Amino acid sequence: MSAQATRREVDGGPVEHVAADMRGDRRVAQGRALVSTARRPPEIETLHLAWRAAIVPPNVIPPYEELALGGLGRLADSAALIRVTAPGQLDILMAGPTIEAWIDQPSRRGAINPRSSGLLRAMHDAVMRAQKKSYPAETVAHAVVDGLVRSYDLLALPVSNRWGPPLCQVYMKQREQRYSLVDAIFSATDEGVVALAVIRDETQAACDFEIVALNDGAARLLKRGGVDLRGRRLSELLAEGGRNGALARFCGVVENGGSARFEIDAFLDAGADTHLSVNASAMGDLVAVTLTDISDIRARETSFRLLFDGSPTPTALCDPETFRFLAVNDAAAALWGFSREDLLTMTAFDVTPEEDWDDVRAFASRDPAGAVAQRIGRHMRSDRSQLDVIVHSRAIIFRDRHAHLVTIIDVTEKQRAEVRLAHMAHHDALTDLPNRALFRQRLDEELARLDPEQGQLALFYLDLDQFKAINDTLGHPVGDALLRAVADRLRICLRATDIVARFGGDEFGILRTGLAGPDEASSFASYVVNAVSRPFVIEGHSLEIGTSIGIAMAPGDGLSSDLLLKNADMALYRAKDGGRRAFHFFEPGMDARVRARRLLEIDLRRAMAAGEFELYYQPLVSLKSGAITGFEALLRWHHPSRGLVPPAEFIPLSEEIGLIVPLGEWVLRQACAEAARWPANLKVAVNLSSVQFKTGNVTHAVLSALANSGLPASRLELEITESILLAESEANLATLYRLRGLGVSVSMDDFGTGYSSLSYLRAFPFDKIKIDRSFVSELSDGGDCMAIVRAVAGLGSSLGIATTAEGVETGEQLAWLRNEGCTEMQGYYFSPPVPASKIAPMLKANEGARSSCEGLVRH
Numbered sequence: 067m068s069a070q071a072t073r074r075e076v077d078g079g080p081v082e083h084v085a086a087d088m089r090g091d092r093r094v095a096q097g098r099a100l101v102s103t104a105r106r107p108p109e110i111e112t113l114h115l116a117w118r119a120a121i122v123p124p125n126v127i128p129p130y131e132e133l134a135l136g137g138l139g140r141l142a143d144s145a146a147l148i149r150v151t152a153p154g155q156l157d158i159l160m161a162g163p164t165i166e167a168w169i170d171q172p173s174r175r176g177a178i179n180p181r182s183s184g185l186l187r188a189m190h191d192a193v194m195r196a197q198k199k200s201y202p203a204e205t206v207a208h209a210v211v212d213g214l215v216r217s218y219d220l221l222a223l224p225v226s227n228r229w230g231p232p233l234c235q236v237y238m239k240q241r242e243q244r245y246s247l248v249d250a251i252f253s254a255t256d257e258g259v260v261a262l263a264v265i266r267d268e269t270q271a272a273c274d275f276e277i278v279a280l281n282d283g284a285a286r287l288l289k290r291g292g293v294d295l296r297g298r299r300l301s302e303l304l305a306e307g308g309r310n311g312a313l314a315r316f317c318g319v320v321e322n323g324g325s326a327r328f329e330i331d332a333f334l335d336a337g338a339d340t341h342l343s344v345n346a347s348a349m350g351d352l353v354a355v356t357l358t359d360i361s362d363i364r365a366r367e368t369s370f371r372l373l374f375d376g377s378p379t380p381t382a383l384c385d386p387e388t389f390r391f392l393a394v395n396d397a398a399a400a401l402w403g404f405s406r407e408d409l410l411t412m413t414a415f416d417v418t419p420e421e422d423w424d425d426v427r428a429f430a431s432r433d434p435a436g437a438v439a440q441r442i443g444r445h446m447r448s449d450r451s452q453l454d455v456i457v458h459s460r461a462i463i464f465r466d467r468h469a470h471l472v473t474i475i476d477v478t479e480k481q482r483a484e485v486r487l488a489h490m491a492h493h494d495a496l497t498d499l500p501n502r503a504l505f506r507q508r509l510d511e512e513l514a515r516l517d518p519e520q521g522q523l524a525l526f527y528l529d530l531d532q533f534k535a536i537n538d539t540l541g542h543p544v545g546d547a548l549l550r551a552v553a554d555r556l557r558i559c560l561r562a563t564d565i566v567a568r569f570g571g572d573e574f575g576i577l578r579t580g581l582a583g584p585d586e587a588s589s590f591a592s593y594v595v596n597a598v599s600r601p602f603v604i605e606g607h608s609l610e611i612g613t614s615i616g617i618a619m620a621p622g623d624g625l626s627s628d629l630l631l632k633n634a635d636m637a638l639y640r641a642k643d644g645g646r647r648a649f650h651f652f653e654p655g656m657d658a659r660v661r662a663r664r665l666l667e668i669d670l671r672r673a674m675a676a677g678e679f680e681l682y683y684q685p686l687v688s689l690k691s692g693a694i695t696g697f698e699a700l701l702r703w704h705h706p707s708r709g710l711v712p713p714a715e716f717i718p719l720s721e722e723i724g725l726i727v728p729l730g731e732w733v734l735r736q737a738c739a740e741a742a743r744w745p746a747n748l749k750v751a752v753n754l755s756s757v758q759f760k761t762g763n764v765t766h767a768v769l770s771a772l773a774n775s776g777l778p779a780s781r782l783e784l785e786i787t788e789s790i791l792l793a794e795s796e797a798n799l800a801t802l803y804r805l806r807g808l809g810v811s812v813s814m815d816d817f818g819t820g821y822s823s824l825s826y827l828r829a830f831p832f833d834k835i836k837i838d839r840s841f842v843s844e845l846s847d848g849g850d851c852m853a854i855v856r857a858v859a860g861l862g863s864s865l866g867i868a869t870t871a872e873g874v875e876t877g878e879q880l881a882w883l884r885n886e887g888c889t890e891m892q893g894y895y896f897s898p899p900v901p902a903s904k905i906a907p908m909l910k911a912n913e914g915a916r917s918s919c920e921g922l923v924r925h
């Protein structure tokens with residue numbers, strides 16, 4: 067059987083502790099109890115031994131008469147005879163005065179004090195269970211009598227009953243030891259317990275208190291160890307500053323009755339850092355006070371407060387039900403732009419945009435026992451500006467109530483930086499257009515949902531004409547501004563569902579969906595070409611660039627991004643081939659041509675760096691004297707694998723990719739340097755491309771070539787075509803006049819082809835007209851060419867402009883041209899273009915021939 071501890075309310079009175087140690091089941095081995103009998107009082111011990119003698123042999127219990135009625139003498143005062151007639155029904159058949167006092171009830175059937183009945187019943191049951199083995203049951207009981215705790219040893223024995231079931235005889239012995247209940251309670255707690263008596267003033271109002279009793283805990287807390295505080299007035303123990311306040315709280319308890327809890331830190335000898343929590347209960351003019359030392363808690367709170375207030379992290383304490391701020395630190399006030407005082411009258415909703423209120427509620431209603439929770443959201447400052455925040459919250463107990471300790475991390479800048487980074491990853495920094503990656507992504511998406519029934523998809527691949535030349539000559543800031551302006555113009559061309567992207571350099575892409583067919587794509591492409599062709603004014607420069615566009619359509623030209631981009635790119639090259647400001651649709655078979663052209667472009671750029679270019683010179687011969695008057699410089703490309711590449715194959719491409727500008731400057735420098743070595747009466751003619759006029763600084767290039775070579779300007783002849791006067795004529799005319807002003811002469815090349823407008827001859831005083839070789843080659847056929855050559859020769863003669871016939875290959879042509887009044891010839895009949903090394907011998911031969919009157923000598 068185990069020790070039992072039961073706690074029962076007895077008649078609504080004080081709590082009684084009853085400890086029962088039932089030994090009825092304990093075995094007795096070889097006549098010796100296993101439990102110690104050392105604490106058994108002598109009377110009980112005697113009784114115990116007598117009983118043991120009587121029951122030998124075992125299993126025979128003594129008759130009722132022998133034990134209950136016989137020979138007990140004064141032990142009968144401390145004995146009771148009990149039985150249990152039904153479960154829970156305890157009868158006391160007989161009880162001596164001592165035991166009667168314990169059970170605090172006269173011995174009557176069925177009316178026993180409940181605080182004793184449980185114990186008696188337990189002893190009865192233990193004895194009855196063990197009766198066959200004749201074991202007694204023993205226990206100790208306690209009771210409070212007159213404020214003293216008394217302890218009793220109890221022994222229960224079975225006795226036989228000739229009229230029915232065995233009975234149970236209980237013997238009780240009160241121990242000498244007694245405790246004061248109040249002392250016991252007082253000493254059992256570390257808390258201070260004080261009994262105060264009210265002192266009333268003449269109006270009978272409570273005004274002070276006298277200490278009636280206190281325990282060690284109270285003496286320790288009030289730091290008056292050794293000094294008897296009993297009889298002292300409470301007011302004497304309180305520091306002046308807090309005295310009135312503290313007394314008022316105690317008086318309030320008395321006046322209002324009941325109990326109250328409050329804090330005091332004003333006890334004189336307790337020290338300023340001692341904080342006591344007071345629980346006071348009034349009973350008439352007596353006040354029972356429990357004092358608890360909460361100094362540590364307050365110290366922790368102070369540390370917490372210091373950490374809280376001084377933390378650079380915005381922090382607030384928030385009521386999870388009302389969302390009211392219970393505390394905020396300076397960092398939070400600074401973050402939200404409100405004062406701390408204002409915030410203490412506000413709720414979390416006042417700093418949260420309304421759209422996020424549900425989030426805030428859900429966040430606050432999470433499991434309060436949970437760990438730190440995190441919410442990413444927005445807060446609002448006093449100026450209504452919004453912040454991106456991460457809110458961490460932890461449920462804590464703050465001053466005996468639930469609260470949420472909330473820290474706020476302002477991630478506005480971080481968030482914006484991330485958004486910026488994400489934007490930068492998908493957009494071109496210069497134009498802010500989507501980049502190739504984003505374009506591809508959108509193209510993939512559009513292809514995935516492409517439904518030909520709903521319309522086709524067109525990919526427009528744009529490349530700006532002449533951009534590189536502008537960039538190289540006017541500088542990158544102008545180039546950048548031009549690209550931005552082009553981007554703006556493209557944006558204007560778009561519908562909301564279109565996408566325009568900059569792929570890099572001067573390449574752009576446009577994605578358009580829902581097209582009925584190629585016709586719709588062509589009209590959009592020409593609209594874009596026209597839009598980009600309109601002049602741009604950048605930093606005072608009027609720039610005309612134009613664009614070429616390659617178009618690939620889905621589903622016809624491919625269903626993958628890669629294929630469509632590749633096909634549109636190929637179509638673009640074709641568009642460029644076909645002349646600028648044009649667009650072209652992808653056609654199967656373009657691939658090979660485009661590849662060849664790409665290779666040429668790569669080769670051309672490399673050739674410039676590798677010094678694969680050389681100038682050949684073709685003599686210009688006076689038809690009057692037969693003397694060489696000068697040489698035309700003609701560019702040649704020594705390709706490492708293809709051999710000598712004629713300029714007609716690479717000049718157009720180098721114009722397109724802007725390479726003509728540096729290449730043209732090289733030609734000028736080289737030709738002038740070469741001519742400077744010739745006899746002083748010989749001129750050198752250099753071809754200028756219209757691109758050099760448009761994007762290069764021709765005047766500067768000419769000046770620097772002359773200066774570097776030392777060639778007099780009068781010995782340099784510049785050959786231009788009418789295309790230079792077609793585009794940007796005003797600016798180009800101004801350049802031509804500037805060049806003429808330097809002293810160089812200017813020839814109109816390839817006259818007769820193109821528009822051959824006579825107005826050009828009026829617009830600028832050309833020094834020479836070069837009749838295109840296509841007319842000369844067909845002179846023998848008679849007809850138009852003869853008439854044209856005759857007209858041009860006559861025009862030159864009447865305007866006083868020299869005329870040079872190009873491509874003279876036969877003596878007949880020569881004779882006819884001389885006869886018609888042409889002043890100069892150039893052609894294979896005299897000499898093809900030759901390397902510079904051949905010039906000296908040629909000049910020598912020409913001189914010799916003229917001196918021997920042989921006229922023109924073919925070389």
Ligand SMILES: Nc1nc2c(ncn2[C@@H]2O[C@H](COP(=O)(O)O[C@H]3[C@@H](O)[C@H](n4cnc5c(=O)[nH]c(N)nc54)O[C@@H]3COP(=O)(O)O)[C@@H](O)[C@H]2O)c(=O)[nH]1
Pocket residue numbers: 684698699700701712713714717730733753754755815816836839872873874875892893894895898899
């Ligand atoms: N911008 C620059 N253009 C240049 C430069 N060097 C050449 N070119 C232009 O390339 C075109 C082709 O030139 P090329 O292959 O050198 O042809 C020239 C002559 O070889 C050719 N020619 C001369 N005589 C005859 C002849 O009797 N028969 C015949 N079939 N061809 C002949 O004519 C070309 C010279 O023409 P032109 O310039 O019009 O005087 C050509 O358009 C060049 O201009 C350069 O450095 N820059």
